Amino acid sequence: MDLNRKNHLDARAKVLKAMAHPTRLFIIEELAQEERYVCDLTDMIGADISTVSKHLSVLKQAGIVIDDKRGNQVFYRLRVPCILNFFGCVESVLESQAKAHSAILECPTR
Amino acid sequence: MDLNRKNHLDARAKVLKAMAHPTRLFIIEELAQEERYVCDLTDMIGADISTVSKHLSVLKQAGIVIDDKRGNQVFYRLRVPCILNFFGCVESVLESQAKAHSAILECPTR
DNA sequence: TCAGTGCTTGGCAATATAGCCAAATAGCCA
DNA sequence: TGGCTATTTGGCTATATTGCCAAGCACTGA
Numbered sequence: 291m292d293l294n295r296k297n298h299l300d301a302r303a304k305v306l307k308a309m310a311h312p313t314r315l316f317i318i319e320e321l322a323q324e325e326r327y328v329c330d331l332t333d334m335i336g337a338d339i340s341t342v343s344k345h346l347s348v349l350k351q352a353g354i355v356i357d358d359k360r361g362n363q364v365f366y367r368l369r370v371p372c373i374l375n376f377f378g379c380v381e382s383v384l385e386s387q388a389k390a391h392s393a394i395l396e397c398p399t400r
Numbered sequence: 401m402d403l404n405r406k407n408h409l410d411a412r413a414k415v416l417k418a419m420a421h422p423t424r425l426f427i428i429e430e431l432a433q434e435e436r437y438v439c440d441l442t443d444m445i446g447a448d449i450s451t452v453s454k455h456l457s458v459l460k461q462a463g464i465v466i467d468d469k470r471g472n473q474v475f476y477r478l479r480v481p482c483i484l485n486f487f488g489c490v491e492s493v494l495e496s497q498a499k500a501h502s503a504i505l506e507c508p509t510r
Numbered sequence: 511t512c513a514g515t516g517c518t519t520g521g522c523a524a525t526a527t528a529g530c531c532a533a534a535t536a537g538c539c540a
Numbered sequence: 541t542g543g544c545t546a547t548t549t550g551g552c553t554a555t556a557t558t559g560c561c562a563a564g565c566a567c568t569g570a
Binding site for chain 3 (some may be wrong): 543548552557568
C-alpha cells in the first residue's frame, strides 16, 4: 500500500478513534449545543473529574475540541462545528441492524 | 444521564470504533469501489490473512459490511454505501490540525 | 474420498485504553 | 501569603485490541 495513502488512513483513523467512545460522543453532542467547562460536563456525565478531563484531552489531541481558560475554569468547544453531520450515516448503519440482515440500504438524504 | 440516551451513544460509539482503524478504513474505501473477496483484500493490505479476516469480522459485527459466500470464496461489500460521506468532516478536522491551532473552521459544503 | 484452496477461529504476547485515587498545578480572593 | 476552587497529571489495575501462528472448517474438483 502506498505510503501516502497509509498516512492518510492513519490520520483519519485517529480522529474516528477519538470519537469512538460513548462519553466522548456525549461531550461532542453537548458542545454542539454550547460551550461548557469541565465541572459542567462532569456533573452531566457522573464520572470522576479526572476521567472527564482525560476524555477532553483525547478530543483536544485529535483536533476535535479547543479549550479556553478563563479564570480558573477551562471552557471547551467544538473546533469543527459540522462534526454532528457525521452521524446521518452512522444512524443508517444502526437502523440497518434493526432490519433484515442482508439488505443494502439507501443513504439518508440530508 | 438518561438511559435511552446512553444506549444510543453506546450504539453509535460501536460503529465508530469499528471504523477507527487504518486497515478497516482501507477496506471500507476499497469496498466503496467494488466488492472484494478476502484474498483480494489480503494481497492489497499485506498482512496475514487471519488478521484481515478478523478486521472483516469486526466490520460485519458493526453492520458496516455484509458477506456473501460463493463457492469457497467469501465476497464482502458495504452494507451502507453512504459510509464515505462520513469523511467530509473528518477531513476538516485534519485540515484544521495543519492550520492555526485555535481557529474554528467552516464545514465543507457537500 | 482425498488433496488443495479459501477462510475463520483459538490461543498467545505485546500494547493500548479506561477509570479511579492521590498528588500536583494554576488562578482567585481574603 | 494562605486557603480555596478548578483542572490536569501520575500511577495503578482491569480490560480490550492487535496481529501473528497454528489448527480447524467448508467447498471444489480430480
